[in-house]
Amino acid sequence: MVIEVKNLVKRYDRIIALDYFNLMVKEGQIHGILGPAGSGKTTLLDCILGLKKYDKGSILLWGKKMDRDSYELKKDIGVVLEEEAVFEELTLYENISYFCSLYVGDKQKVKEFTKETIEFLGLEDFIKLYPKKLSPGLLRRLSFACGIVHKPKLLILDEPIEGADPHSRKKIMDSIQELKNRGTTILYISQNMDEIEQLSTEITMLDRGRAIAQGTKEELKNMISLGEKISVEVYSLSEEQMKEISQLPNVSGTEYDNRTLIMKAKKGRNNLMTLLDYLQERKIPFGRIITEMPTLDDVYLEITGKELG
Numbered sequence: 121m122v123i124e125v126k127n128l129v130k131r132y133d134r135i136i137a138l139d140y141f142n143l144m145v146k147e148g149q150i151h152g153i154l155g156p157a158g159s160g161k162t163t164l165l166d167c168i169l170g171l172k173k174y175d176k177g178s179i180l181l182w183g184k185k186m187d188r189d190s191y192e193l194k195k196d197i198g199v200v201l202e203e204e205a206v207f208e209e210l211t212l213y214e215n216i217s218y219f220c221s222l223y224v225g226d227k228q229k230v231k232e233f234t235k236e237t238i239e240f241l242g243l244e245d246f247i248k249l250y251p252k253k254l255s256p257g258l259l260r261r262l263s264f265a266c267g268i269v270h271k272p273k274l275l276i277l278d279e280p281i282e283g284a285d286p287h288s289r290k291k292i293m294d295s296i297q298e299l300k301n302r303g304t305t306i307l308y309i310s311q312n313m314d315e316i317e318q319l320s321t322e323i324t325m326l327d328r329g330r331a332i333a334q335g336t337k338e339e340l341k342n343m344i345s346l347g348e349k350i351s352v353e354v355y356s357l358s359e360e361q362m363k364e365i366s367q368l369p370n371v372s373g374t375e376y377d378n379r380t381l382i383m384k385a386k387k388g389r390n391n392l393m394t395l396l397d398y399l400q401e402r403k404i405p406f407g408r409i410i411t412e413m414p415t416l417d418d419v420y421l422e423i424t425g426k427e428l429g
């Protein structure tokens with residue numbers, strides 16, 4: 121196990137930021153931590169990195185306890201935070217090289233790793249620029265480069281693509297996937313369900329410091345009763361017809377807005393057929409049909425009663 125967090129409790133006076141929180145991250149996984157603002161993500165990160173003391177529980181990295189001065193452990197970890205932590209007085213090249221030299225002693229290796237990382241993130245054309253001259257997307261790529269240049273075995277990412285343009289987002293997301301393919305273990309902390317869904321092999325959902333659900337995205341989606349969301353373009357529907365639709369078998373919710381009927385159905389076969397049969401029998405004209413499987417937001421909503429935000 122790469123990360124093992126057991127019954128972690130962290131309080132700030134009366135606020136319980138982590139409430140008997142458990143997490144297991146296996147080697148080679150991308151483990152996503154998904155939770156809204158204030159759910160305890162940053163606190164968890166600080167505790168794992170040994171930057172904050174906690175009240176109860178234990179945290180082990182590769183079976184060892186991490187402290188502020190656990191240098192041997194820290195050199196195997198790369199961290200990329202939401203806020204850029206680069207030096208304004210160093211160029212892009214110098215920043216990446218500096219972060220590498222913190223963990224890699226051999227000067228030739230530092231050069232080699234720096235060059236490799238610059239190519240990996242497509243930063244060749246910007247090596248002489250100072251951070252102030254970089255676009256937000258390039259700055260994100262620079263931060264990411266500084267976090268991975270020493271080839272850590274564990275990469276901890278906190279909202280790593282927040283504020284980046286689509287091109288830089290894709291570049292970073294592809295790099296994360298590639299690092300995983302090369303065997304890096306990744307903890308991906310975010311409020312964004314799409315990023316988590318796209319990358320994670322395993323997901324932990326966090327609500328008020330508690331791990332409310334853990335598993336693969338398929339397992340999480342199977343935990344809830346919602347099976348699918350069917351949207352049908354319908355030009356008009358009476359209240360009576362809406363009521364009848366809401367009483368069809370398996371239907372758990374209906375909405376009609378902007379000429380679109382949305383029917384939420386529990387897991388089961390033929391939900392779409394049942395609805396279309398109803399519309400046809402009543403000779404109600406309809407247009408485009410879209411069926412969607414539950415999203416991680418639906419899972420979060422059903423378990424906590426709140427949206428991810």
Ligand SMILES: Nc1ncnc2c1ncn2[C@@H]1O[C@H](COP(=O)(O)OP(=O)(O)OP(=O)(O)O)[C@@H](O)[C@H]1O
Pocket residue numbers: 132135136137155156157158159160161162163164311
């Ligand atoms: N230094 C602090 N003193 C008091 N309360 C704090 C402190 N840091 C965090 N908290 C509280 O602890 C809880 C968890 O906060 P935390 O920042 O870990 O959540 P988060 O999920 O990272 O949120 P965000 O995405 O907004 O950063 C929140 O209720 C927050 O207000």
